Amino acid sequence: MIPQLVTVGYRRRDGRRLRLYVPVLPILLVLSPLLLIAVLGGLVACLATRVSPLGALRGTGHLLWALPGTRIEVEQGRTAVLVSVR
Template sequence: MPQLVTIRFTRPGHRPVRLWVPVLLLVIVLSPILLPALLGGVIACQIYDMSVRRTIAGVWRVIAALPGSRFDFEHGRHAFLVIIR
């Protein structure tokens, strides 16, 4: 599971803004939303006739593969970088 997300936003004429977000803290803060989201996912699996167990396993595999990922977005002179560790 990812431990830290680093976000850097660069604007022309300004210093880059860096944010370090600990994933565990984010999960704890968003935990009241996670249970309804999980319930909504289970209901969606039932509606679309999908296996709940295989869907949760697939989502967990994607989350487990995220550490080491790096996403760069550039538009004109603006830049946005996300690094997942």
């Protein structure tokens, strides 16, 4: 399943927390023109390095399918960042 929601939590040095909910589909629709340019650039890069474009596309699909349930936590001193993909 493609990720639906990305939650970004941020704890500031003073202890206050900030949480942002980012829906993936609307962001993807807004950035779709850039996505098209990125896909064309990836195709050119695959052809230049003699990598199979279908294999690269399949690997990208596997990566996106594996993202739901991923949690990334980074803590530095009293500042912490949590990224959760649902």
